[in-house]
Amino acid sequence: MDRFRTIFQYFQSNSESVMNGICGLLALASIRMYTSFDFSCPCLPWYNMAYGLGIMFAPPVALFFCGLILNRQSLVMLEEWRRPQGRRKKDLAVIRYMCSSIMQRAMVAPVVWIIVTLLDGKCLTCAFSGSVDPEKFVGFANTSLVQVQQLLAKVPCKDDELMRNNTSRKAVTRYLRCWSQALGWSILLILIITAFLVRWLRPCFNQAALLQARHWSNYIDIEQKIFEETCCEHSRLFAHKCILHFFKSMQEEIKLHSFSLPEAGEGAEGEEDLLRGITDQDQVNKLLKTWYYEKPPLNVCQTTQR
Numbered sequence: 369m370d371r372f373r374t375i376f377q378y379f380q381s382n383s384e385s386v387m388n389g390i391c392g393l394l395a396l397a398s399i400r401m402y403t404s405f406d407f408s409c410p411c412l413p414w415y416n417m418a419y420g421l422g423i424m425f426a427p428p429v430a431l432f433f434c435g436l437i438l439n440r441q442s443l444v445m446l447e448e449w450r451r452p453q454g455r456r457k458k459d460l461a462v463i464r465y466m467c468s469s470i471m472q473r474a475m476v477a478p479v480v481w482i483i484v485t486l487l488d489g490k491c492l493t494c495a496f497s498g499s500v501d502p503e504k505f506v507g508f509a510n511t512s513l514v515q516v517q518q519l520l521a522k523v524p525c526k527d528d529e530l531m532r533n534n535t536s537r538k539a540v541t542r543y544l545r546c547w548s549q550a551l552g553w554s555i556l557l558i559l560i561i562t563a564f565l566v567r568w569l570r571p572c573f574n575q576a577a578l579l580q581a582r583h584w585s586n587y588i589d590i591e592q593k594i595f596e597e598t599c600c601e602h603s604r605l606f607a608h609k610c611i612l613h614f615f616k617s618m619q620e621e622i623k624l625h626s627f628s629l630p631e632a633g634e635g636a637e638g639e640e641d642l643l644r645g646i647t648d649q650d651q652v653n654k655l656l657k658t659w660y661y662e663k664p665p666l667n668v669c670q671t672t673q674r
Contacts, residue, residue: 390438394477396435397433402484409494409524413517416524420495424485428478435474442470444589454662462588465581479559486552489545496544497523504543505536587666595659595662606645 410419437444445466448458457486523540570578593609646652 388473391435391473391476394431394435394438395480397434398427398477398481399484401427402481402488406427407490409490411522411525413498413521416498416521417495420491420493424482424491424495428481431477431481432474435468435477439470439473441466441585441589442474444592447592448588448616450662451663455665456663459581459584461577462584465578466585466588469585479555483552483556483602486548486555489548492548492551493541493544494524496541497521500540505539599656602643602646602652606646609643609647 405423407423409416445463447465448466462591498517500520502516502520520540523537523544526537526541550565646655
């Protein structure tokens with residue numbers, strides 16, 4: 369369990385390489401899930417669209433939230449946005465930068481899923497087979513409106529008895545698949561052009577503001593991790609001291625049972641230094657409350673003087 373927790377905390381780190389690797393793994397996982405998924409269109413009017421669009425858009429929503437959960441910076445951004453003003457001002461540019469970075473990484477896997485489903489064509493064929501104009505296809509000329517709707521709904525089911533001898537089924541399937549693939553390639557091309565423009569036009573904007581936002585977003589994340597590590601270290605030492613005091617108060621009973629106690633001065637000075645004078649529960653609660661409501665200003669000289 370401890371090893372799993374360590375690995376999970378490592379993958380939650382703010383390193384861009386790690387987060388990019390996680391985004392790549394989610395994208396590969398989305399492709400793998402779609403290829404292994406047994407797509408089975410219901411081939412019923414009014415149900416095809418719900419099933420096709422559900423398969424196309426429901427998993428991307430789940431993948432998007434998985435990307436947000438795995439990204440530690442999303443929680444850090446929310447805490448920074450919701451924290452009280454205190455003695456440290458909030459920089460909206462930093463929050464916007466963090467939000468943009470989080471959204472970009474979280475959207476990779478959902479976009480890959482949508483593009484793969486469009487290039488495959490099964491979802492769109494299932495969803496919009498009943499919306500095709502039957503006058504464009506010869507095989508639906510001499511049938512009533514109700515029969516046409518039933519036949520169009522069964523277009524994705526090539527093994528259905530009504531569609532085995534229908535000459536227009538393949539034509540409708542090719543028509544919808546062409547539209548699906550054209551839409552998928554169009555979205556992919558738009559994304560590539562957008563990424564190209566963003567990358568090449570970025571130097572035209574204020575680079576100093578971008579560097580500042582990137583620096584302070586990293587600082588907020590590192591500060592939070594160091595504070596948590598320091599709290600864990602203090603908690604360990606505080607618990608150690610409390611247990612030693614407990615055993616010291618029970619010294620008489622321990623002597624009766626022939627247990628040996630450590631010497632009173634062993635390691636006491638070093639632990640007292642690490643405890644920083646915070647030696648009871650009220651002091652700890654006050655310290656944590658002060659950190660949350662009145663974070664110190666980002667000025668090392670002022671902190672040192674105080």
